[in-house]
Amino acid sequence: MSATDMITLSPEQADELARTVLQAWGLAPDHASAVAHTMVSGERDGCTSHGLYRLLVAANSVERGVVVPDAVPEVSEPASALVRVDGKGGFAQLPFAQGLPLLVAKAKAHGIAAMALNNVVHFAALWPEVEALAEQGLVGLAFTPSHAWVAPEGGTKPVFGTNPLAFGWPRPDGQAPFVFDFATSAVARGEIELHRRAGKAIPDTWGYDAQGNPSTDAEAVLDGAMRTFGAHKGAALAALVELIAGPLIGDMTSAESLAADEGRGGAPLGGELVIAIDPAGFLGSGVADHLRRAEAMFAAIEGQGARLPGSRRLAARAVSDVQGLRIPAKLYQDIMDVLERGKQRG
Amino acid sequence: MSATDMITLSPEQADELARTVLQAWGLAPDHASAVAHTMVSGERDGCTSHGLYRLLVAANSVERGVVVPDAVPEVSEPASALVRVDGKGGFAQLPFAQGLPLLVAKAKAHGIAAMALNNVVHFAALWPEVEALAEQGLVGLAFTPSHAWVAPEGGTKPVFGTNPLAFGWPRPDGQAPFVFDFATSAVARGEIELHRRAGKAIPDTWGYDAQGNPSTDAEAVLDGAMRTFGAHKGAALAALVELIAGPLIGDMTSAESLAADEGRGGAPLGGELVIAIDPAGFLGSGVADHLRRAEAMFAAIEGQGARLPGSRRLAARAVSDVQGLRIPAKLYQDIMDVLERGKQRG
Numbered sequence: 251m252s253a254t255d256m257i258t259l260s261p262e263q264a265d266e267l268a269r270t271v272l273q274a275w276g277l278a279p280d281h282a283s284a285v286a287h288t289m290v291s292g293e294r295d296g297c298t299s300h301g302l303y304r305l306l307v308a309a310n311s312v313e314r315g316v317v318v319p320d321a322v323p324e325v326s327e328p329a330s331a332l333v334r335v336d337g338k339g340g341f342a343q344l345p346f347a348q349g350l351p352l353l354v355a356k357a358k359a360h361g362i363a364a365m366a367l368n369n370v371v372h373f374a375a376l377w378p379e380v381e382a383l384a385e386q387g388l389v390g391l392a393f394t395p396s397h398a399w400v401a402p403e404g405g406t407k408p409v410f411g412t413n414p415l416a417f418g419w420p421r422p423d424g425q426a427p428f429v430f431d432f433a434t435s436a437v438a439r440g441e442i443e444l445h446r447r448a449g450k451a452i453p454d455t456w457g458y459d460a461q462g463n464p465s466t467d468a469e470a471v472l473d474g475a476m477r478t479f480g481a482h483k484g485a486a487l488a489a490l491v492e493l494i495a496g497p498l499i500g501d502m503t504s505a506e507s508l509a510a511d512e513g514r515g516g517a518p519l520g521g522e523l524v525i526a527i528d529p530a531g532f533l534g535s536g537v538a539d540h541l542r543r544a545e546a547m548f549a550a551i552e553g554q555g556a557r558l559p560g561s562r563r564l565a566a567r568a569v570s571d572v573q574g575l576r577i578p579a580k581l582y583q584d585i586m587d588v589l590e591r592g593k594q595r596g
Numbered sequence: 597m598s599a600t601d602m603i604t605l606s607p608e609q610a611d612e613l614a615r616t617v618l619q620a621w622g623l624a625p626d627h628a629s630a631v632a633h634t635m636v637s638g639e640r641d642g643c644t645s646h647g648l649y650r651l652l653v654a655a656n657s658v659e660r661g662v663v664v665p666d667a668v669p670e671v672s673e674p675a676s677a678l679v680r681v682d683g684k685g686g687f688a689q690l691p692f693a694q695g696l697p698l699l700v701a702k703a704k705a706h707g708i709a710a711m712a713l714n715n716v717v718h719f720a721a722l723w724p725e726v727e728a729l730a731e732q733g734l735v736g737l738a739f740t741p742s743h744a745w746v747a748p749e750g751g752t753k754p755v756f757g758t759n760p761l762a763f764g765w766p767r768p769d770g771q772a773p774f775v776f777d778f779a780t781s782a783v784a785r786g787e788i789e790l791h792r793r794a795g796k797a798i799p800d801t802w803g804y805d806a807q808g809n810p811s812t813d814a815e816a817v818l819d820g821a822m823r824t825f826g827a828h829k830g831a832a833l834a835a836l837v838e839l840i841a842g843p844l845i846g847d848m849t850s851a852e853s854l855a856a857d858e859g860r861g862g863a864p865l866g867g868e869l870v871i872a873i874d875p876a877g878f879l880g881s882g883v884a885d886h887l888r889r890a891e892a893m894f895a896a897i898e899g900q901g902a903r904l905p906g907s908r909r910l911a912a913r914a915v916s917d918v919q920g921l922r923i924p925a926k927l928y929q930d931i932m933d934v935l936e937r938g939k940q941r942g
Contacts, residue, residue, distance in 0.1 A: 329707030329877040331677045361675030362710045362871070366878050389844060405902030409893060417836045428839075430832045480826030486776045486905040487833075489893070490763045493774075497890040498735060499878045505896060506889070525708070525871070531675040532712050532845045543852070544843040547755060547835070550851060556751030559832040 255579035264290045264302060264575050271305045271585060274592030275312045276319035277341075284343035288374045293575050296566025299440045300375040302577055302585060307373055307517065308341070309588045313595075316516025317341060317371040323348050331356050331363040334499075337370030342522060345370055346379055353526050354386050361531030365524045366499035372396070373517035377431035377560070380418030383526050384427030387537075390418040393495040394522040398505040400435045401475035403485035406462035408475040411504030411518065412439055413491035420529070421548075422541045426567075428548065430559035434488040436477045442468050495523040601925035610636045610648060610921050617651050617931060620938030621658045622665035623687070630689035634720045639921050642912025645786045646721040648923055648931060653719055653863065654687070655934045659941075662862025663687060663717040669694050677702050677709040680845075683716030688868060691716055692725055699872050700732050707877030711870045712845035718742070719863035723777035723906070726764030729872050730773030733883075736764040738777075739841040740868040744851040746781045747821035749831035752808035754821040757850030757864065758785055759837035766875070767894075768887050772913075774894065776905035780834040782823045788814050841869040 259267065268286035273279060285308060293301030311317040321340025325348055328334050333352045335345040345367045356363035376392045383390030396411030416431035433439075436456050445452045446468035454464040457471035465471050478484035496503040501521025502510065510519055529537045551558055605613065614632035619625060631654060639647030657663040667686025671694055674680050679702060681695040691713045702709035722738045729736030742757030762777035779785075782802050791798045792814035800810040803817035811817050824830035842849040847867025848856065856865055875883045897904055 328880070329874075330705070331709070332707035332877050334878065359676070360706055361678035362708055363677070364708045364873065389840060402897045402900075402902040405897065405900040407896075407900045409896045409900075417832070419839050428835075430835075432829045432832060434829075479829050482905065483778045483780075483825050483830070486763070486778060489774075489776075489897075489905065492893060493765055493890055494735060494873070496893075497886040498873065498875055500882060500886055503889060503893050505893065527710065527840070527844065528675075529844055531678050532680065534674070536846060540843040540846055543849060544839055547838060547842075547849050547851065550753075550755045551748045551751065551835075554748075554751040554753045554755075556748040559828065559835065 256576045257579050257582040258574045258576050260574050261290055261294060261570075264293060267585065268302060268305060271589045271592060272308060274589055275309045275595070276592075277308075277312075278320040281319065281321070281341055281344045284347050285341050285374075288343050288378050290575070291378050292375060293577065294567055294570040295563040296570075297375060297563065298577075299438070302575075303581060304373060305585050306588055309592060311371060311373065311516050314514040314516050316511065316514055316519065325349050325352060327352070331360040333363065333365040334368060335365065336368050339369055339519070340371065342367055342370035342372045343374065346382075346522075346524070350382060353524065354383070354388065357388050357526035357528045358530070362525070362527045364526070366501070367522040367524070368499060368501050369519070370522065371517050371519050372522060375431050376414050376416035376522075377418070377429050377563070379522075379524060380416045380431070381427055381429045383524070384418035384420045384429060387420045387529065388418075389420070389527040389529060390416070391525040392416040392522060393491045394518075395492050395496050395502070395504040395507065395520055396518040397508040397511065398503070399439060399476050399508075400478055400488060400504075401458060402489070403478060403482040406458040406475055409505060410434070410478070410485075410488040410492055411507070412476070413488045413504070415487070415491055419544065420541065422538060422545065426564050428544075428558065428560060429563075432479075434478055434484050434491060436479045436484075439472075439476065442471055442476070446472060495521050499523055602922045603925050603928045604920045604922050606920050607636055607640060607916075610639060613931065614648060614651060617935045617938060618654060620935055621655045621941070622938075623654075623658075624666040627665065627667070627687055627690045630693050631687050631720075634689050634724050636921070637724050638721060639923065640913055640916040641909040642916075643721060643909065644923075645784065648921075649927060650719060651931050652934055655938060657717060657719065657862050660860040660862050662857065662860055662865065671695050671698060673698070677706040679709065679711040680714060681711065682714050685715055685865070686717065688713055688716035688718045689720065692728075692868075692870070696728060699870065700729070700734065703734050703872035703874045704876070708871070708873045710872070712847070713868040713870070714845060714847050715865070716868065717863050717865050718868060721777050722760050722762035722868075723764070723775050723909070725868075725870060726762045726777070727773055727775045729870070730764035730766045730775060733766045733875065734764075735766070735873040735875060736762070737871040738762040738868060739837045740864075741838050741842050741848070741850040741853065741866055742864040743854040743857065744849075745785060745822050745854075746824055746834060746850075747804060748835070749824060749828040752804040752821055755851060756780070756824070756831070756834040756838055757853070758822070759834045759850070761833070761837055765890065766887065768884060768891065772910050774890075774904065774906060775909075778825075780824050780830050780837060782825045782830075785818075785822065788817055788822070792818060841867050845869055
């Protein structure tokens with residue numbers, strides 16, 4: 251097997267593989283299905299860092315005791331337009347899936363609604379969650395803190411997580427929704443991790459070493475602090491995410507999540523806030539007309555050769571739909587090894 | 597009178613002056629009060645570009661017929677957690693003030709609520725609006741498109757407005773709320789305008805000329821396209837603002853607003869979306885405890901010598917509270933001239 255060998259899986263095979271691995275590591279079947287769905291979606295959309303590779307991360311989280319693999323989520327309604335799902339320390343995907351119908355119903359009933367996921371382990375991209383809302387015709391926003399790895403603008407000590415935010419917008423005529431998802435850090439933490447593994451220098455604008463100096467040493471920045479994107483504006487957004495998906499929903503800040511991890515190196519534990527808005531709330535029977543006006547904006551972007559946010563994912567999805575999911579043979583082997591370890595452990 | 601001469605006004609004098617000028621230009625008294633309050637707040641907080649200087653802009657908008665000075669806003673409830681205020685072509689401040697009590701009541705009743713301002717002329721900063729929500733203990737988000745002046749990342753033709761977003765968070769113990777407000781363009785349009793007037797070059801990262809080349813010529817960029825902040829992430833946010841404060845609420849995109857202006861050079865006409873979340877919705881009786889956890893995050897930022905977003909405004913406010921509002925004598929003279937023209941016109 252050469253380093254460039256690839257294995258091709260159908261989505262069904264990938265899903266089966268992911269569920270098998272996750273169940274071997276003790277995930278309850280409903281958790282395994284929800285998590286597998288997210289990983290296979292990521293792999294399909296070319297987000298390899300959030301694809302099947304995350305099986306290794308999930309197994310690691312179970313092994314280190316940072317996740318409750320068979321947690322039973324509890325859905326409640328703290329107010330008429332609010333949903334809360336207590337994930338009881340399990341992965342975030344099942345709590346999201348269990349709360350989604352109620353969130354959708356509340357958004358349609360009241361025009362806007364919000365859902366807090368509490369006490370969940372979040373290791374995945376946020377876009378599948380807002381895409382799920384947009385596929386039901388709703389506008390979605392999602393936010394989650396992570397671990398305190400990112401310095402505020404003007405400082406050099408970590409306060410914020412990578413604090414992603416995601417946005418989904420329904421598009422007419424059977425088109426995939428307009429969806430984007432980005433970290434408020436200058437780059438993904440995984441990007442710095444990849445440079446560290448490859449022994450490559452990073453740009454000195456990505457972060458600071460523990461002494462507070464800009465550094466090109468990936469390991470020094472991982473031990474120091476990352477920077478936000480977009481200077482003080484990105485830092486302001488990182489603070490927004492920290493507040494509305496932390497204290498506002500009674501869940502941990504990134505600093506608290508990192509402290510709770512106690513050095514185990516697990517995925518962040520904490521909360522997520524999802525906001526859903528029903529276009530029919532403000533637009534009534536005019537939804538189709540006004541969605542067409544949004545299409546004119548998309549056309550003005552693409553018409554000048556610029557890319558719509560999220561379009562790379564959709565292009566990768568189209569390729570995957572034809573070719574299947576192609577993953578490195580080495581990754582496939584690693585997954586098989588993790589499966590074996592899970593079975594022996596069980 | 598030298599170029600550096602300053603005039604000092606008390607807040608009450610400034611408010612009286614602003615109301616007098618606005619009423620001379622035909623604003624109904626309730627519009628004049630609401631607009632004056634915003635301008636005086638801006639001046640007090642050191643946002644001179646959104647302070648009393650805007651009296652000249654407001655008069656210009658009346659003169660060019662882009663605003664209805666005595667519009668009577670209409671408040672409605674399109675859904676149980678939604679408020680709509682049709683501004684009927686008037687300035688945005690009065691519609692906001694008239695819808696605010698209902699938005700607050702709905703957020704408290706349902707946990708989250710949203711308000712659309714439609715058909716309003718928006719020339720001011722957004723922070724006074726989220727600050728008003730935070731002063732009532734609510735978390736606030738506000739968004740508004742403007743005129744199509746900003747290119748998408750990867751393109752060079754204007755699609756987006758400067759598309760600001762604002763965020764407000766209540767703080768305990770009588771502290772002023774945590775509030776920020778920033779444009780998703782790389783810099784404020786007024787900044788480029790100032791360079792143009794001064795005949796100064798701008799950095800070539802601020803925008804493109806009409807041929808699509810990066811330019812250091814302020815006038816060329818004003819005639820071409822500005823850039824967003826934060827590359828593709830800032831552009832994604834600009835699209836978000838465009839969509840949720842445009843088509844989602846049945847109002848104009850920045851391109852439509854610019855087209856509707858028909859070259860009159862007026863302030864943007866269109867919509868604004870305000871979202872209010874009641875911390876008590878998710879936190880019940882735990883609000884005070886969780887707000888304290890947010891304070892720990894603020895302390896971690898300020899404790900390392902970094903500035904909290906919005907802190908410059910609050911520092912300026914503290915100075916104004918002691919010294920009064922100090923404005924250039926030249927501006928005061930310009931305002932007097934505008935007052936005179938308004939009176940002659942009436």
